Amino acid sequence: MKVAVLCSGRGSNLSALLEAKARGELPCADFRAVLSDQEGAGALDAARVRGIDALTVRSSDFKGDRPGFEKRILEALAPYSIELAVLAGFQRVLGRAFLDAFPAGVMNIHPALLPSFPGHMVWSKETDYGVKLAGATAHFVDEGVDSGPIICQGAVPVLETDGPDELSARILKVEHRIFPAAVGWVTSGRVSMKGRTSLLKGFEPKPGQAEAFLAWPALDA
Amino acid sequence: MKVAVLCSGRGSNLSALLEAKARGELPCADFRAVLSDQEGAGALDAARVRGIDALTVRSSDFKGDRPGFEKRILEALAPYSIELAVLAGFQRVLGRAFLDAFPAGVMNIHPALLPSFPGHMVWSKETDYGVKLAGATAHFVDEGVDSGPIICQGAVPVLETDGPDELSARILKVEHRIFPAAVGWVTSGRVSMKGRTSLLKGFEPKPGQAEAFLAWPALDA
Numbered sequence: 351m352k353v354a355v356l357c358s359g360r361g362s363n364l365s366a367l368l369e370a371k372a373r374g375e376l377p378c379a380d381f382r383a384v385l386s387d388q389e390g391a392g393a394l395d396a397a398r399v400r401g402i403d404a405l406t407v408r409s410s411d412f413k414g415d416r417p418g419f420e421k422r423i424l425e426a427l428a429p430y431s432i433e434l435a436v437l438a439g440f441q442r443v444l445g446r447a448f449l450d451a452f453p454a455g456v457m458n459i460h461p462a463l464l465p466s467f468p469g470h471m472v473w474s475k476e477t478d479y480g481v482k483l484a485g486a487t488a489h490f491v492d493e494g495v496d497s498g499p500i501i502c503q504g505a506v507p508v509l510e511t512d513g514p515d516e517l518s519a520r521i522l523k524v525e526h527r528i529f530p531a532a533v534g535w536v537t538s539g540r541v542s543m544k545g546r547t548s549l550l551k552g553f554e555p556k557p558g559q560a561e562a563f564l565a566w567p568a569l570d571a
Numbered sequence: 572m573k574v575a576v577l578c579s580g581r582g583s584n585l586s587a588l589l590e591a592k593a594r595g596e597l598p599c600a601d602f603r604a605v606l607s608d609q610e611g612a613g614a615l616d617a618a619r620v621r622g623i624d625a626l627t628v629r630s631s632d633f634k635g636d637r638p639g640f641e642k643r644i645l646e647a648l649a650p651y652s653i654e655l656a657v658l659a660g661f662q663r664v665l666g667r668a669f670l671d672a673f674p675a676g677v678m679n680i681h682p683a684l685l686p687s688f689p690g691h692m693v694w695s696k697e698t699d700y701g702v703k704l705a706g707a708t709a710h711f712v713d714e715g716v717d718s719g720p721i722i723c724q725g726a727v728p729v730l731e732t733d734g735p736d737e738l739s740a741r742i743l744k745v746e747h748r749i750f751p752a753a754v755g756w757v758t759s760g761r762v763s764m765k766g767r768t769s770l771l772k773g774f775e776p777k778p779g780q781a782e783a784f785l786a787w788p789a790l791d792a
Contacts, residue, residue, distance in 0.1 A: 463704060463726075466687040480768035482724040483684060485704070503703040504786035505726045510770050524784065531790045547701035549731050553792040563745065564785035565725035569752045571774040 351454060351537040354383045354432040356423070356440040361386075361393025362522065363438035363459055363529055368400050370530035379537040382430040385423060387440065403430070409442070420448040436533060437491065441470065446493055456491040457536060459529040461521045463487060463503055468496035473514035473521070482566040484508050484517060486524040488532035490548075499546045501535065504528040507566035572675060572758040575604045575653040577644070577661040582607075582614025583743060584659035584680055584750055589621050591751035600758040603651040606644060608661065624651070630663070641669040657754060658712060662691065667714055677712040678757060680750040682742045684708060684724055689717035694735035694742070703787040705729050705738060707745040709753035711769075720767045722757065725749040728787035 355364050364384060370376050384397035387409035394404040405426050412419035427435075434454040449456050462472045464487040467479075476484050485505035492498035504524040508517060535541050540551040576585050585605060591597050605618035608630035615625040626647050633640035648656075655675040670677050683693045685708040688700075697705050706726035713719035725745040729738060756762050761772040 463684055463687065464702075465700060466684065478767065479686060480721050480766070481686075482708075482721050483706070483726055487703075500701050500703050502786060502788060502790075504784060505704055506784055507776075507781060509776070509781060510768070510774075524786075527784075527790060528786050531786075531788075531792075535788075535792070545701070546699065547731070550788050550792055553731075553788050555728075555730070555789060556791075559789050560728060560730055562785050562787070562789075563725060563727055563748075564783055565723060565745075565749050565752075566783070567723060567752075567756075567771050567774050568776060568780050568783075569723075569748060570777075571752075571756070571771055 351378055351539075352380050352382050352431055352433045353436055353533070353537060354385060354427050354430060354434075355381065355393075355397075355436045355438050357384060357386050357391055357393035357438050358388050358441060359391055359393065359439045361391065361396050361438060363525055364393045365396050366526035367436070367438065367530050367533055368396065368402075370534070372400075375530060376534045376537060378539070379533055382432060383427060385426060387419075387442070393438070416442075416445060417447075420445055424448065424451050434533075434536060438529070443493070443495060444491060449491060449493065454536060457501070457533065458489055458491045458496070458498070459525050459532075460487045460489065460496045461518065461525060462496075463505060464489065464496055464500060473518045476508065477512060477514055477517055482508055483564065484521055486521050486528055488529050499543060499548055501532040501541060501548050502528045505564055507564075572599055572760075573601050573603050573652055573654045574657055574754070574758060575606060575648050575651060575655075576602065576614075576618075576657045576659050578605060578607045578612055578614035578659050579609050579662060580612055580614065580660045582612065582617050582659060584746055585614045586617050587747035588657070588659065588751050588754055589617065589623075591755070593621075596751060597755045597758060599760070600754055603653060604648060606647060608640075608663070614659070637663075637666060638668075641666055645669065645672050655754075655757060659750070664716055665712060665714070670712060670714065675757060678722070678754065679710055679712045679717070679719070680746050680753075681708045681710065681717045682739065682746060683717075684726060685710065685717055685721060694739045697729065698733060698735055698738055703729055704785065705742055707742055707749055709750050720764060720769055722753040722762060722769050723749045726785055728785075 658679040
């Protein structure tokens, strides 16, 4: 499946995907292009190092013109016949025409256990709220803010000593684990939808897995 | 610490608390009274079996008169000098005067990973949304709907075969594990607040505990 990754920043989730690919874990993902809406984004270098085309469509050239911005991205990606768009730190709400341009859809990784804490500034919202479990969600993108169907979620404890930065780092590790898995499932055609619920073809929980449990504070505290 | 448990239904969380007490796990919790707002609630029998006073204040006698209902409950509990009120399936929003009547506060158990899915009918909301992780939250009660400071959270997978009933049963097991722990921490004076964040005195995560991680679907799916 031909994949484009859209980024804005240093692209650590892009790197996690490309490293998983290099380890042979994403045999069906054909990363054809990486596109950034910021000039000089670290993600572009990460792409070039792997021999993947690195494109830039500056969002600053399209202030207040979201349709024009999205159209320009689709034009830039047109030569690659992209089937799946993967957002890795590309924090923009996208329109229907853009979403419909990719036959396998658009995926995103969000640093929270959705539907808790959609949108921006998640980590300070989480530490301000005082949640004991946080995590990340890999999901399909719809026209809302982090509101599309969920593919995979991962949870971790929030420590008493965690500020937004520490929590961000802990959640980023979760993102780097679950996003490559989710991209692997989607690119290998294993994910289908039943209403808003994603189904993973061939997934039979191993003995004990369905009884998995994570509590925080630890119950023997 | 003198504790009253407020229930509406069969009181499975009450039973979990009383069983933990019987096992010696809640040495500082002195369960003095169980109060139901429904006549003949199973929770009342569970209390009587353990020799705990069982009280009823029928909510149906106070339709549209929340202050009167709460006042009547406080009057019923007055002889017991209750320090902590524990809500176990007592689904009512409470006023400031009621909350302030208990020096150690009011606790609740909610069948979701708050702030996701507050309020009623949680399980069908969760399966409709298609979350991959669900769980329960033990928290202090404020004047909002399931919006008070969190004490403990526990997460479990949501299986593809889960309807609301299956998910409810899986989450109930989490409630029965985390609520006695949280009540134990509060009654032994170990829980303090820093803003909205609860701190657990003497909790030093054991090696590896802080790296705990739960993802669903399982990443080796």
